[in-house]
Amino acid sequence: MSDHGHDHHEHDHEHEHHHKDTFITKYIFSIDHKMIAKQYLITGIIMGIIGVGMSMLFRMQLAWPEESFGVFKFFLGEQYAPGGVMKNDAYLSLVTIHGTIMVFFVLTAGLSGTFSNLLIPLQIGARDMASGFMNMISYWLFFLSSVIMVSSLFVESGPASAGWTIYPPLSALPQAIPGSGTGMTLWLVSMAIFIASSLMGSLNYVVTVINLRTKGMSMTRLPLTIWAFFITAVIGIVSFPVLLSAALLLIMDRSFGTSFFLSDIYIAGEVLHYQGGSPVLFEHLFWFLGHPEVYIVLLPALGITSEIIATNSRKPIFGYRAMIASILAIAFLSTIVWGHHMFISGMNPFLGSVFTFTTLLIAIPSAVKAFNYITTLWKGNLQMNPAMLFSIGLVSTFISGGLTGIILGDSTLDINVHDTYFVVAHFHLVMGISALYGMFAGIYHWFPRMFGRMLNKNLGYIHFWVTAVCAYGVFFPMHFIGMAGLPRRYYTNTNFPLFDDLQNVNVLITIFALVGGAFQLVFLYNFFSSIFYGKKTVQNPWRSNTLEWTAPVEHMHGNWPGEIPEVHRWPYDYSKPGHDEDFVPQHIPMKEGEEVLNH
Amino acid sequence: MTSLLVIIVLVLLAIALWQLTKIFDLTQVGQGANNVQVATDKDNNVQGYLMFGFLAFIYIFTIYGLFAWGHLVLDNPASEHGKDVDRLMNITWVLIFIVQAITQVLLHYFAFKYRGNKDRKALYFADNDRLEFIWSVIPAVVLAGLILYGLYAWTNIMFVNEKEEDVIVIELYAKQFAWEARYSGEDNVLGKANVRYIEGVNTLGVDLADPNAQDDKVVTELHIPKGKKVLFKMRSQDVLHSAYMPHFRAQMNCVPGMVTQFAFTPTQTTEEYRGSKKMTEKVANINKERAKRSAVLVAKGESPLDPYTFDYLLLCNKICGASHYNMQMKIVVDTPEDYKKWLSEKPTLVESVKPEKASAEEPQGPSSPVAKDTIAVAVDTTKVVAAVK
Numbered sequence: 001m002s003d004h005g006h007d008h009h010e011h012d013h014e015h016e017h018h019h020k021d022t023f024i025t026k027y028i029f030s031i032d033h034k035m036i037a038k039q040y041l042i043t044g045i046i047m048g049i050i051g052v053g054m055s056m057l058f059r060m061q062l063a064w065p066e067e068s069f070g071v072f073k074f075f076l077g078e079q080y081a082p083g084g085v086m087k088n089d090a091y092l093s094l095v096t097i098h099g100t101i102m103v104f105f106v107l108t109a110g111l112s113g114t115f116s117n118l119l120i121p122l123q124i125g126a127r128d129m130a131s132g133f134m135n136m137i138s139y140w141l142f143f144l145s146s147v148i149m150v151s152s153l154f155v156e157s158g159p160a161s162a163g164w165t166i167y168p169p170l171s172a173l174p175q176a177i178p179g180s181g182t183g184m185t186l187w188l189v190s191m192a193i194f195i196a197s198s199l200m201g202s203l204n205y206v207v208t209v210i211n212l213r214t215k216g217m218s219m220t221r222l223p224l225t226i227w228a229f230f231i232t233a234v235i236g237i238v239s240f241p242v243l244l245s246a247a248l249l250l251i252m253d254r255s256f257g258t259s260f261f262l263s264d265i266y267i268a269g270e271v272l273h274y275q276g277g278s279p280v281l282f283e284h285l286f287w288f289l290g291h292p293e294v295y296i297v298l299l300p301a302l303g304i305t306s307e308i309i310a311t312n313s314r315k316p317i318f319g320y321r322a323m324i325a326s327i328l329a330i331a332f333l334s335t336i337v338w339g340h341h342m343f344i345s346g347m348n349p350f351l352g353s354v355f356t357f358t359t360l361l362i363a364i365p366s367a368v369k370a371f372n373y374i375t376t377l378w379k380g381n382l383q384m385n386p387a388m389l390f391s392i393g394l395v396s397t398f399i400s401g402g403l404t405g406i407i408l409g410d411s412t413l414d415i416n417v418h419d420t421y422f423v424v425a426h427f428h429l430v431m432g433i434s435a436l437y438g439m440f441a442g443i444y445h446w447f448p449r450m451f452g453r454m455l456n457k458n459l460g461y462i463h464f465w466v467t468a469v470c471a472y473g474v475f476f477p478m479h480f481i482g483m484a485g486l487p488r489r490y491y492t493n494t495n496f497p498l499f500d501d502l503q504n505v506n507v508l509i510t511i512f513a514l515v516g517g518a519f520q521l522v523f524l525y526n527f528f529s530s531i532f533y534g535k536k537t538v539q540n541p542w543r544s545n546t547l548e549w550t551a552p553v554e555h556m557h558g559n560w561p562g563e564i565p566e567v568h569r570w571p572y573d574y575s576k577p578g579h580d581e582d583f584v585p586q587h588i589p590m591k592e593g594e595e596v597l598n599h
Numbered sequence: 600m601t602s603l604l605v606i607i608v609l610v611l612l613a614i615a616l617w618q619l620t621k622i623f624d625l626t627q628v629g630q631g632a633n634n635v636q637v638a639t640d641k642d643n644n645v646q647g648y649l650m651f652g653f654l655a656f657i658y659i660f661t662i663y664g665l666f667a668w669g670h671l672v673l674d675n676p677a678s679e680h681g682k683d684v685d686r687l688m689n690i691t692w693v694l695i696f697i698v699q700a701i702t703q704v705l706l707h708y709f710a711f712k713y714r715g716n717k718d719r720k721a722l723y724f725a726d727n728d729r730l731e732f733i734w735s736v737i738p739a740v741v742l743a744g745l746i747l748y749g750l751y752a753w754t755n756i757m758f759v760n761e762k763e764e765d766v767i768v769i770e771l772y773a774k775q776f777a778w779e780a781r782y783s784g785e786d787n788v789l790g791k792a793n794v795r796y797i798e799g800v801n802t803l804g805v806d807l808a809d810p811n812a813q814d815d816k817v818v819t820e821l822h823i824p825k826g827k828k829v830l831f832k833m834r835s836q837d838v839l840h841s842a843y844m845p846h847f848r849a850q851m852n853c854v855p856g857m858v859t860q861f862a863f864t865p866t867q868t869t870e871e872y873r874g875s876k877k878m879t880e881k882v883a884n885i886n887k888e889r890a891k892r893s894a895v896l897v898a899k900g901e902s903p904l905d906p907y908t909f910d911y912l913l914l915c916n917k918i919c920g921a922s923h924y925n926m927q928m929k930i931v932v933d934t935p936e937d938y939k940k941w942l943s944e945k946p947t948l949v950e951s952v953k954p955e956k957a958s959a960e961e962p963q964g965p966s967s968p969v970a971k972d973t974i975a976v977a978v979d980t981t982k983v984v985a986a987v988k
């Protein structure tokens with residue numbers, strides 16, 4: 001498509017739209033990618049409040065088991081907390097829904113949905129997504145699935161409580177746990193809709209990145225954010241449908257009497273008719289998504305961090321091509337490592353050997369990324385904005401959490417730490433906290449782009465430092481109780497005197513969790529008040545090179561009032577010798593005799 | 600209630616901080632720059648020092664953790680392969696600590712050292728193939744070593760040649776929320792079993808017509824002999840469970856519809872393990888904690904907790920339902936003599952089924968038809984068994 005023709009068409013479109021931009025088309029059923037990004041973000045934040053809030057509740061139960069709390073009575077009610085004491089199935093529901101919400105609704109949709117939507121068109125120089133309508137549908141399906149997931153909290157028999165991995169038979173049989181009744185049905189329906197939403201979003205991202213780049217924006221001039229979103233979308237397209245099929249087969253087993261995952265079951269005094277299925281098959285299908293999901297969550301965060309670290313270091317990102325190569329390597333490897341979640345599932349141990357091998361390979365591109373970040377800081381001129389702090393924090397937790405992956409990825413070592421708190425500590429640091437930091441970094445950095453105002457930096461500093469201390473305070477001690485053999489998903493460990501000496505550690509973890517959780521209120525206050533009362537931003541507050549900062553502060557359909565800027569250089573010409581300013585935006589033409597210094 | 604107060608205090612603290620920053624903002628009114636929310640040199644300086652402080656925090660917290668909680672970590676493996684697992688674990692930990700120490704220093708020190716100011720210009724340093732090469736190859740070589748060791752150990756642990764090796768075959772049977780064990784008896788072969796045979800005392804659904812099942816024994820406390828390899832065959836009757844025996848570095852899921860397995864050789868009897876110095880200390884520690892809790896309970900008018908003595912345990916380690924947190928079985932490692940004696944005193948399953956069958960059938964007479972198919976099968980098989988005998 002020629003740029004010119006494209007422009008012309010969009011202008012006409014713009015013109016006819018202008019007059020009928022009602023409240024509904026502007027704020028609700030919007031097809032503008034910037035508005036959809038904001039919708040994703042705010043829905044994600046609300047889901048985040050629910051998800052994090054749940055973790056506060058069950059952390060309290062773990063620190064002070066079976067004690068009565070007013071908050072339990074208030075949030076869980078008589079049914080789940082009679083006399084203010086949390087019931088055991090309520091505990092399992094809380095961990096299940098916490099996991100589901102954080103992984104899918106906050107860190108997949110909230111993170112990727114927000115920033116892919118906001119940045120892909122703006123950073124590649126496009127007027128909007130390839131299909132604005134599909135983009136809108138994608139958001140509303142996500143919204144619908146969120147509503148269903150939240151409403152499942154209120155059904156009579158309770159929400160799903162078989163863990164976020166919903167392994168059958170537990171998730172298939174209401175006789176096994178009450179949450180596997182209506183609650184599980186709603187969980188599956190919600191996830192099926194979520195997957196449809198995610199696929200529409202992903203297809204849109206891929207098509208947009210491939211087709212709608214502005215003149216001069218070759219693939220090797222794309223900011224690393226776009227590379228990360230692009231590859232994330234590809235991973236999503238490859239792996240989410242497999243989860244959909246697992247969910248559909250599970251629905252068949254639950255409601256129509258098939259035996260895909262069930263066999264030889266005797267429960268509640270009777271033999272069920274199921275014959276010939278295998279729960280291990282479900283585990284394979286689940287983790288075929290489940291593992292790439294880790295990278296679906298993590299890669300966008302790493303992409304965001306790459307951009308923010310480069311901008312705030314006033315330095316080119318170190319090893320641009322190596323970064324792209326490692327994103328590609330991670331994406332490829334992520335689809336062939338799922339078996340490391342199943343070393344002791346009963347699958348052939350030979351498979352365990354294969355998956356150990358592929359899993360430890362993934363440490364290599366991850367190490368490359370970590371070292372490249374550190375080298376980017378070296379001899380930089382670091383501007384310590386809150387976004388930068390969260391990005392450095394991400395690198396720190398990514399390393400701390402990633403290193404323990406060497407233990408879990410090694411089948412021999414996994415035997416004894418599998419499903420203990422060691423696993424909880426590992427994945428929360430490497431994907432939970434890291435991705436959350438990525439999301440926060442992105443919000444602090446692109447808030448001016450989204451809302452035309454700045455977030456308060458001092459609140460941002462407080463938010464970061466308390467969160468950073470608390471994140472380590474929560475998850476570092478957890479490694480120890482995991483290495484002591486404490487299984488996860490235990491309502492309380494008071495039935496095992498063996499673990500009585502771990503109780504003090506559990507109390508400490510919970511205190512850190514409560515403080516860290518409470519300080520997220522600082523962020524929420526900053527976020528919501530700055531939307532309305534924040535300082536007005538200048539066009540390019542961080543003095544960044546990428547194209548989104550060339551568009552006017554005021555949002556408009558089509559992003560740029562005139563022609564789309566043309567791109568003449570890669571996005572990381574920071575502090576380039578021969579220029580007066582320490583940044584040279586992508587749309588600035590090369591000077592006479594200026595050399596390309598990166599390769 | 601206390602925690603509610605804690606939360607309220609935290610919220611108030613947060614509010615106080617907001618107010619402080621508001622005041623701070625007010626002091627900047629009049630400086631009027633549009634980009635007042637962008638980090639200044641002063642911010643860079645303060646945050647740079649904080650980064651350095653955070654590095655200290657990570658280090659101190661790690662060292663504190665090792666001293667305060669290091670003793671909680673499982674050590675002294677009670678199985679033969681456990682020594683291999685622990686050695687590999689220790690090697691891996693040393694590597695992790697080295698890498699962690701170096702990278703976190705670099706990251707936070709650079710963040711401190713190169714904190715920005717107006718006069719500095721960053722170095723334009725876009726790429727360097729030699730560096731990229733170094734930090735791809737070093738991890739690759741180190742990981743190759745770990746992988747080789749890991750796979751060697753894994754193969755030794757997981758592949759058991761039942762026919763050639765001298766092993767005792769024991770079935771671990773999982774159900775919501777209890778464990779049972781079945782000993783294969785003299786023939787060392789477990790009789791066939793299926794949930795469809797479950798009836799009365801035959802809770803494991805053993806096919807009583809199977810000749811191999813005649814000497815099988817079912818118990819609810821697991822005894823195993825020291826120094827002899829035990830091959831566990833695992834089944835579950837309802838949902839996924841996981842047989843986790845942390846002191847033996849052993850774990851395997853129990854999957855309905857299939858048989859999974861794990862084998863190990865216990866190396867220390869329960870008595871020996873209890874007597875070890877670390878365990879004596881641990882138990883004393885735990886009992887101190889329990890005494891504290893008992894005091895609270897007694898004050899409330901409840902009965903105090905029993906003092907704790909160590910036993911090996913089999914725990915369920917795969918979420919299996921509401922009472923997942925209390926699904927356990929005691930494991931006793933005996934000397935071979937004690938083990939033999941203990942086992943010989945247990946009745947076989949067939950023996951336990953007989954009296955129950957007799958009492959169940961008597962009032963109706965031996966030839967009365969039985970309604971359920973599965974039960975009919977079971978009754979038939981016992982008759983066959985009787986005939987064979």
